[in-house]
Amino acid sequence: xxxxxxxxxxxxxxxxxxxxxxxxxxxxxxxxxxxxxxxxxxxxxxxxxxxxxxxxxxxxxxxxxxxxxxxxxxxxxxxxxxxxxxxxxxxxxxxxxxxxxxxxxxxxxxxxxxxxxxxxxxxxxxxxxxxxxxxxxxxxxxxxxxxxxxxxxxxxxxxxxxxxxxxxxxxxxxxxxxxxxxxxxxxxxxxxxxxxxxxxxxxxxxxxxxxxxxxxxxxxxxxxxxxxxxxxxxxxxxxxxxxxxxxxxxxxxxx
Amino acid sequence: xxxxxxxxxxxxxxxxxxxxxxxxxxxxxxxxxxxxxxxxxxxxxxxxxxxxxxxxxxxxxxxxxxxxxxxxxxxxxxxxxxxxxxxxxxxxxxxxxxxxxxxxxxxxxxxxxxxxxxxxxxxxxxxxxxxxxxxxxxxxxxxxxxxxxxxxxxxxxxxxxxxxxxxxxxxxxxxxxxxxxxxxxxxxxxxxxxxxxxxxxxxxxxxxxxxxxxxxxxxxxxxxxxxxxxxxxxxxxxxxxxxxxxxxxxxxxxxxxxxxxxxxxxxxxxxxxxxxxxxxxxxxxxxxxxxxxxxxxxxxxxxxxxxxxxxxxxxxxxxxxxxxxxxxxxxxxxxxxxxxxxxxxxxxxxxxxxx
Amino acid sequence: xxxxxxxxxxxxxxxxxxxxxxxxxxxxxxxxxxxxxxxxxxxxxxxxxxxxxxxxxxxxxxxxxxxxxxxxxxxxxxxxxxxxxxxxxxxxxxxxxxxxxxxxxxxxxxxxxxxxxxxxxxxxxxxxxxxxxxxxxxxxxxxxxxxxxxxxxxxxxxxxxxxxxxxxxxxxxxxxxxxxxxxxxxxxxxxxxxxxxxxxxxxxxxxxxxxxxxxxxxxxxxxxxxxxxxxxxxxxxxxxxxxxxxxxxxxxxxxxx
Numbered sequence: 001x002x003x004x005x006x007x008x009x010x011x012x013x014x015x016x017x018x019x020x021x022x023x024x025x026x027x028x029x030x031x032x033x034x035x036x037x038x039x040x041x042x043x044x045x046x047x048x049x050x051x052x053x054x055x056x057x058x059x060x061x062x063x064x065x066x067x068x069x070x071x072x073x074x075x076x077x078x079x080x081x082x083x084x085x086x087x088x089x090x091x092x093x094x095x096x097x098x099x100x101x102x103x104x105x106x107x108x109x110x111x112x113x114x115x116x117x118x119x120x121x122x123x124x125x126x127x128x129x130x131x132x133x134x135x136x137x138x139x140x141x142x143x144x145x146x147x148x149x150x151x152x153x154x155x156x157x158x159x160x161x162x163x164x165x166x167x168x169x170x171x172x173x174x175x176x177x178x179x180x181x182x183x184x185x186x187x188x189x190x191x192x193x194x195x196x197x198x199x200x201x202x203x204x205x206x207x208x209x210x211x212x213x214x215x216x217x218x219x220x221x222x223x224x225x226x227x228x229x230x231x232x233x234x235x236x237x238x239x240x241x242x243x244x245x246x247x248x249x250x251x252x253x254x255x
Numbered sequence: 256x257x258x259x260x261x262x263x264x265x266x267x268x269x270x271x272x273x274x275x276x277x278x279x280x281x282x283x284x285x286x287x288x289x290x291x292x293x294x295x296x297x298x299x300x301x302x303x304x305x306x307x308x309x310x311x312x313x314x315x316x317x318x319x320x321x322x323x324x325x326x327x328x329x330x331x332x333x334x335x336x337x338x339x340x341x342x343x344x345x346x347x348x349x350x351x352x353x354x355x356x357x358x359x360x361x362x363x364x365x366x367x368x369x370x371x372x373x374x375x376x377x378x379x380x381x382x383x384x385x386x387x388x389x390x391x392x393x394x395x396x397x398x399x400x401x402x403x404x405x406x407x408x409x410x411x412x413x414x415x416x417x418x419x420x421x422x423x424x425x426x427x428x429x430x431x432x433x434x435x436x437x438x439x440x441x442x443x444x445x446x447x448x449x450x451x452x453x454x455x456x457x458x459x460x461x462x463x464x465x466x467x468x469x470x471x472x473x474x475x476x477x478x479x480x481x482x483x484x485x486x487x488x489x490x491x492x493x494x495x496x497x498x499x500x501x502x503x504x505x506x507x508x509x510x511x512x513x514x515x516x517x518x519x520x521x522x523x524x525x526x527x528x529x530x531x532x533x534x535x536x537x538x539x540x541x542x543x544x545x546x547x548x549x550x551x552x553x554x555x556x557x558x559x560x561x562x563x564x565x566x567x568x569x570x571x572x573x574x575x576x577x578x579x580x581x582x583x584x585x586x587x588x589x590x591x592x593x594x595x596x597x598x599x600x601x602x603x604x605x606x607x608x609x610x
Numbered sequence: 611x612x613x614x615x616x617x618x619x620x621x622x623x624x625x626x627x628x629x630x631x632x633x634x635x636x637x638x639x640x641x642x643x644x645x646x647x648x649x650x651x652x653x654x655x656x657x658x659x660x661x662x663x664x665x666x667x668x669x670x671x672x673x674x675x676x677x678x679x680x681x682x683x684x685x686x687x688x689x690x691x692x693x694x695x696x697x698x699x700x701x702x703x704x705x706x707x708x709x710x711x712x713x714x715x716x717x718x719x720x721x722x723x724x725x726x727x728x729x730x731x732x733x734x735x736x737x738x739x740x741x742x743x744x745x746x747x748x749x750x751x752x753x754x755x756x757x758x759x760x761x762x763x764x765x766x767x768x769x770x771x772x773x774x775x776x777x778x779x780x781x782x783x784x785x786x787x788x789x790x791x792x793x794x795x796x797x798x799x800x801x802x803x804x805x806x807x808x809x810x811x812x813x814x815x816x817x818x819x820x821x822x823x824x825x826x827x828x829x830x831x832x833x834x835x836x837x838x839x840x841x842x843x844x845x846x847x848x849x850x851x852x853x854x855x856x857x858x859x860x861x862x863x864x865x866x867x
Contacts, residue, residue: 076765091855103774104764319725423816431642517826518821520823523821603707
């Protein structure tokens with residue numbers, strides 16, 4: 001049983017690089033505990049940068065980011081992260097890759113090995129536990145990466161376009177599996193994507209980010225029931241949400 | 256050096272006179288370096304070791320190969336060895352450059368540097384070299400004295416094409432006729448060429464007016480001063496072995512091959528060692544050995560060596576001749592007139608014919 | 611290394627040896643210049659105690675020189691990566707020193723350190739440690755930024771990142787460096803033996819050459835080559851075990867079904 005999930009508060013976060021490039025300006029939003037929120041926007045709008053800042057990997061230039069009311073300065077142990085590519089260590093088995101966060105926190109492997117195997121089973125890759133990453137397909141590797149992000153039962157899960165490198169069919173299937181995993185553990189999720197339908201399918205709320213300098217321009221509450229099946233994409237409500245988001249994005253592009 | 260070499264060489268002589276006869280003691284370790292690989296010219300050392308001429312005097316001598324007289328002067332001068340056998344001319348040059356060395360027993364009086372060729376090339380006199388291709392080992396002693404040879408024979412250096420190579424390539428180059436003639440050392444070159452069944456035309460520098468001593472035992476003056484008995488014992492062992500080698504050449508070769516296993520094997524190798532030893536013996540047929548005993552230096556010749564080195568090796572600040580050697584240890588071993596005659600007869604084929 | 615892959619180079623070698631044997635006989639080449647392979651083989655068989663006696667000190671020194679090179683090279687690489695003064699001040703000097711032909715300084719080493727083992731080990735070290743340094747530095751610093759980001763996201767410290775990510779990532783390159791290094795160590799020790807030794811295969815080669823005993827010289831070279839190959843093969847075998855995750859070359863090279 002997971003602990004109480006984190007809340008995320010972002011208050012007028014700004015990011016300007018040393019080169020003078022202003023990546024983010026006055027980004028303000030909140031994520032409630034246990035909420036699944038997507039950041040939607042075109043490439044280069046700064047949404048990945050924002051995620052890195054929430055993760056504590058990149059410092060804010062001004063403004064504040066708080067997780068669970070604590071200001072973020074460095075990475076936190078209760079936050080899990082999934083990147084665009086799986087970034088598995090090639091010399092470690094699938095199981096050892098999942099257990100990497102355990103090792104980095106200097107905890108005992110065997111206390112967490114059971115959970116690692118459970119996660120792999122939930123992700124459908126338990127047969128590959130002893131294999132090396134180069135023996136897996138892209139989709140499978142990303143599943144392992146998700147298991148790794150979940151091994152320490154994070155209260156906040158950050159995902160940076162985790163499915164964008166996969167083909168459309170795999171992508172759909174992964175979305176479904178992600179929801180399955182999420183339903184069991186219910187961390188707070190901030191999910192970055194440029195795919196409108198994916199955002200709607202997964203999220204409770206979708207925030208649209210405008211292009212450089214990035215800021216939150218539009219918000220959609222996705223009032224679709226859970227658990228969701230892939231077929232929900234044909235529903236009228238789904239398409240209404242998707243349409244609203246598309247028009248918002250197009251408006252941003254014109255502006 | 257604060258004390259003059261002259262002073263303590265004289266002192267060494269005096270100390271020697273006062274030394275009591277050697278008693279049986281536990282063996283003192285002594286390190287000896289040869290100037291090159293242990294080929295036939297160095298048989299006497301292996302005879303000394305095998306026949307116990309050093310053991311019976313209380314010395315346990317370890318024999319190392321060297322890498323050219325120049326290098327040996329350095330290692331010897333730095334004290335890495337107690338004794339070395341080196342070229343007298345090179346030693347003098349090194350002394351002028353600050354290495355402290357002194358000669359204490361002459362081994363091969365006649366220097367064997369010269370110009371050599373296969374008989375078929377028809378180079379019998381120095382003048383025949385004009386218009387021909389002559390090979391030298393880079394940095395060798397024979398090339399350093401080539402100007403002396405040129406001057407004393409009056410040949411035109413400009414008409415002679417010179418090529419340079421590593422010492423290992425010289426012998427093969429000559430045999431394969433890639434060159435017409437080469438500068439080398441008689442004792443190193445001839446044995447190998449003869450063992451291949453070929454003959455050699457020889458023009459020794461010494462036979463054409465170049466005055467320079469050949470190989471000598473040497474050490475640091477400090478060793479002479481502080482350990483004169485050691486020097487005496489060591490030199491005595493060598494001289495006794497040299498005498499034995501002159502008189503028992505075949506057995507000496509056997510001993511050599513027994514002690515240097517790398518050279519055992521083919522009959523060709525045996526010939527090379529035998530010829531090398533023969534050449535060395537032939538080069539010792541000099542008046543100072545016959546009259547004053549083996550190893551003795553003729554001070555006048557030392558002086559001429561010194562002048563040759565100054566003139567042709569560009570040496571500056573060379574100490575006076577009497578500081579370069581000591582006769583305190585040599586001259587104790589002698590052969591009888593009959594023995595000399597026998598030796599002369601046994602090595603007459605090794606005495607180069609003069610054109 | 612499968613049997614069929616081995617068959618090709620062995621086959622070509624056999625053909626070359628036969629051609630050599632026949633050419634020497636037909637052209638009546640003097641033994642002193644180029645002996646027949648059968649003559650060389652005969653020497654190897656007859657005089658193997660002598661060859662072995664000299665091979666051992668050479669082998670032992672090569673191994674020792676190599677181990678020192680690897681140890682020294684790894685330490686130097688870590689210093690270069692993590693210490694700015696060393697990277698800016700010392701590394702350029704090391705690079706420049708590599709241009710000096712080591713054989714030229716061999717006689718100097720003898721003068722300073724004598725003709726014992728130390729001079730030769732030093733020479734081998736100076737020649738062989740550089741590829742280790744360079745390859746290790748590249749290996750440690752060429753880690754994709756994504757890995758570092760990922761490790762930091764999961765609370766990795768600088769030391770953990772070094773030990774768990776940079777070091778394993780560098781292993782394939784380190785082994786590449788080791789393969790070069792062992793070859794250089796062989797060359798270094800043998801060449802040092804030419805100019806500064808009282809025993810060893812290099813010493814035997816010079817001795818044999820001095821007496822124009824070319825068959826013995828070539829027998830020594832043959833034995834030396836065999837030893838060099840064996841050492842190289844050892845590193846390759848070790849690499850297979852340690853760097854197990856690299857996809858084997860056969861599958862990437864293109865084409866065998």
